[in-house]
Amino acid sequence: MTQKKPTLVSLAESIGVSRQTVSNVLNAPQRVKPATRERVLKAVQESGYRPSAAARQLRTRRSMDLGLRLTPVTDGINGAVQDRFLHALTEAAQDAGYRLTLYSARDDEEEIRHIDELLHVADLDGFVLTGTHAGDPRTAWLQEHAVPFAAFGRPWSRTADPFESAHPWVDIDGAAGTESATGFLLEQGHRRIGFLGWRPDEGLGDDRRAGWRRAMEAAGSCGSLNELSAATDDDVAAGASAVDGLLARGVTALVCASDSLALGAFAQLRAVLPPEVEPAVVGFDDTPVAAAVGLSSVAPPVADAARRIIAVLSHVLAGRPAGEGPHRHQVLKPSLVVRKPYALGRTVPRRQGG
């Protein structure tokens, strides 16, 4: 039943060639005479021989294994993005001949320790970084130690140009996303469109806010833009409680930095507005929650991003020159998913705790 696994040697012996010939057939077929090549390949097929990754790794110093940190699911809503990303990344890595090893870390420092450990112990070939932010210690560490990696997220910095960055990265154009969301609301006739986002972060959040601002300014709404913008924590309750202030300033529609915020805002608007007025809210990330409650949302092409990340990273790992191959810095445009809200309820959402 369970057959003993053939090795290069046992296979070579069984067909009367040296183990080197078999290795060549697999790694440098052109060096082997077609006739013997055929014979060897047939034997490989029949025996089900697969080279041992450990042995190969020991010799070549390449593990064909990539590392990815799994961040704790904070909120469950925005966590869905990680889920989709992970899945696409697994498939892309698999297709490219790489395996994916997960590790879990609470913060950047812990992640660095894990990377260091995995580098020593398992000889990982490279890493995929997610959630890059201003002053990210991980990119610095990896570059210092000459570890190949690609980031999902540009290197946020006020001073440096991300397109000059030494490491490859793929990112979503958040600004373009909120810009098109704002454009959509403008088309619907809204003029005082608010933005509900996070506190200034020199990163993701500011980028999304910038897109809204750009669209508003292009539409001629200058001057009072600051008062249409709110900055809070990233959860449903915070989204709900920010709404009243914005309404007081005459806001009739909202672009949000996340689906969590959007959902909170949406629920609150449902509670406050007259029943015949449909709340005009657009979220960000197109999570299952948005789909479930019928919330419009900006949909980042995470699966595409994952594939591109593997493409650049494996290009780098193959030792190919940076000039050819996939672009080392890519910004992907999100799309807008427009939905009609379900009638889920009219109750007032409340802030947890106090």
Next chain:
Amino acid sequence: MTQKKPTLVSLAESIGVSRQTVSNVLNAPQRVKPATRERVLKAVQESGYRPSAAARQLRTRRSMDLGLRLTPVTDGINGAVQDRFLHALTEAAQDAGYRLTLYSARDDEEEIRHIDELLHVADLDGFVLTGTHAGDPRTAWLQEHAVPFAAFGRPWSRTADPFESAHPWVDIDGAAGTESATGFLLEQGHRRIGFLGWRPDEGLGDDRRAGWRRAMEAAGSCGSLNELSAATDDDVAAGASAVDGLLARGVTALVCASDSLALGAFAQLRAVLPPEVEPAVVGFDDTPVAAAVGLSSVAPPVADAARRIIAVLSHVLAGRPAGEGPHRHQVLKPSLVVRKPYALGRTVPRRQGG
């Protein structure tokens, strides 16, 4: 900057002992004289030496690596369970000294091919199976090939006793979950409580239906139970469209086999019932969507399950006898999370009795 990685040999030379002594300090400390042991350990610390997994694996034939399939996120709602499970599993594996390798497969046959491949190539020590079902070809294959594994999900079968199963598994007691959900609705005064589930599957779905049935029978509702039960696909739309038929049969409250179904049913009830009537619906899995919408739901202890799976599996892999150590077959009771619709973020968890 980047220091050259020390090896067993270089480390041994640097302190003037044989490489074997260093190896012994690490793997069989009791065989080494305390004095030298100290000396070696100190050198290990200072040099930051870590044994190479590949070399060790080549020698010991153990990879300290476990495999897990990542199933495609079908619906996004129920997928959240996989996310939580994966996270807990990663941490547990990490803590137990194992690494986790992911692979993606569309169906059981493809999974088996991947397992076979990973076994040959990467010498994985074991696998974690999820989503077991009646007539599962994977368990058969793994047993036939003597591959260690543990399943999240009992071996569903009409004939065989799952507790007699040869392989370890951990499962959620779905019936207990729906039973307590039904009990909760009974307490609220409902009498005609419907069940909205999937078509008969000799597995997960039937189990959840059975719990509802048990609670209803215990409450004296015999006879007409079948007409209170509906079976559909597992998505929001199907949940919504099943509602009318159930209402026509006098159902006043619903226990659902998933949050997708529950959400659909809930939305439909909101649309159909008079505004002052709060729909009484309980979902299953306690997904972020349920939390966001304020839907009561049965919460399976997935994180706990993940930890227990790693515990049994690593017990098996350590070659320990089945008699001692963690139980090889474990059924975990879910809890019921009671929410008020749209009381966003405000949850009242209830403990499940007995």
Next chain:
DNA sequence: TTGTAAGCGTTATCAA
């Protein structure tokens, strides 16, 4: 075009 020799870093075996 094919075969031989050496070595990747570790642990198992056994002798000192």
Next chain:
DNA sequence: TTGATAACGCTTACAA
């Protein structure tokens, strides 16, 4: 208690 020797399965360099 310690150390020498021999693998584990593979690839690289070089010789035939």
